[in-house]
Amino acid sequence: MMRVKPPARCYQGVIPAVIATCAADGTPNATYLSHVFALDDNHVALSCQFFNKTKQNVLENPYASLEMYDPVTFEAYHMELRYVRAETSGPLFDSMALRIEAIASHTGMSGVFKLLSSDIYEVLSAVKLDGFLVPASIEIGSVAEPLVGPRSELRGLQIVSQRLCRIGRLDELLSTLLQTLEEAFGFEHSMVLLTDERDQRLYTVASRGYGEQGIGSEVKIGEGLIGIVAAQRKLIRVSGMEEELRYGRAIRATVNQSASRRELRPEIALPGLPDAQSHMALPLVSGVRLLGVLAVESKKRLGFDATHVPYRSTPQSVTDLMGGHIAASFLEAGLSIPLIKEGKLRALAVSSAQRLPLLPDVPPFAEVSGASDYEGVSWHMLLVPSKTPQPIIDRLHAEMKHIMQDPAMREQIAALGLIPYDSPSIEDMRSYIQSERLKWGGMVKQLGLEGSQ
């Protein structure tokens, strides 16, 4: 059987590889693999994160059947393998462990999963699986459909590098870059600014989606979103500026203010879209030297956030915010107030309609954003099963009302970063729940977020 070498991109884990093994009693097992590592022409390594059935089986019966896929063409490659040994130290183990730890930490699961061993398999045969796909007229590398989601980013990146590596001139490089970013990622409005180190400025050398006005505009390093990105050399993305949500303008205004309020001049010669809903700017850095900034804007809400990655908890988003990985975040008041007081975070606005007792200087969004009816809060209510007899409900309500008026209770609640509230009537609470359901339910529907977290 002729040995075929799957293209390197098959090993990137974009499409999970699949494997079958067989227990000593003859029961087959089929499962997905997160990563297959190519060692040499005759060996591959699989990561063992849990002592699972696959591992158990190959210890009993070393044979395995593996299939992996080309993430661009979806062609399948089939390998017959034989388990050789497990490594628990050494360079292979270390590099696999690092990769797994990065994934674990990114998903908030450091320590929950880690590499137990690098399992090495001999490749007995490798073939391209003819007949897996029905040939159709598809141009490889073309961008026929809009790409969405995290896997598309790898594909997009691949397309960008494929196109750029053939170019020899700077102007062509820049225009091709911006054109390809639009085709591969949908970045319709983009520009590249290069640094002039002498006068601490960035000059636009290429732009797309702004007409002629984009060329020639300049930004002072340290000023505005792009200037800050240049100064800090960190990517900033501000999105979620959905007009209907009314978050947009407020965040944009306040982020710009927070960036360098004092130095901010009324008008910066920035070829920005007047109605941009999302911004992203990333520093172009070579070694320690700043070469420039690539900036993109979008009129779309979540323009650069097609991949919705919600944080599992406030502590994680606080860490990322303080680490400069994200520019702004909605945070639970209780946890962030101490950090705000210490000056580690800066509060721009509160999402409640009224000020928080512990942050009397921070204005509500409704006040500063021009969306006077804006309110996005979590609330706490005491609920009982619907069949609870009325006298019990009335008694509970009266008691809670009484408790909620107790100054000690109010103080405790305020200390948690919450707003103490006089219990409204049962009817009022019912209609409040109803109005919240209409408000958020409608928004979830409108944004197509049903079923997401």
Add this chain to the structure above:
Amino acid sequence: MAVRLSEELVEFIESGVSMLVGTRDAALRPQIQRAVGAIVGADRESVTAYLAKAIAGKSVANLEDNGCIALTLSRPYDHRSLQLKGKLLGMRDATEIERVSQERWHAGFAEHLYIFGMPRSVIRQLAVFPSIAVTLRIDDMFVQTPGPGAGRRFEAGRGS
């Protein structure tokens, strides 16, 4: 004792999820293959999975030899996965009517992967028909969602 699937699992299995079939030969050499569609039997104790005929040779030979089969189902966006283990009840060419349900699976599968950036046009190239309909009796069911719980026996929905 066969395992009976809950309504919820039936829905999961038929929702366009990714599917793998594991078999083995007389010498216990395993074989992996993707399945291209599956429907649950009316008794909910059996499942018919479809294997694209062009690449099913080894799996079919293995099933003819010993009938041992594992069917793993996984939903791409959250990796929720389930593995059914059982014995072959029957194997035949899929009919034109079954082709319709396979095409429904194919469309659903393409949507699942489209979310991750695989263009529909690429997924559409997957060979789906002609296919072999492989019916298995579910003897056991395991949680396969990645994590420490992977491999745990799925207890809920166990029938008599």
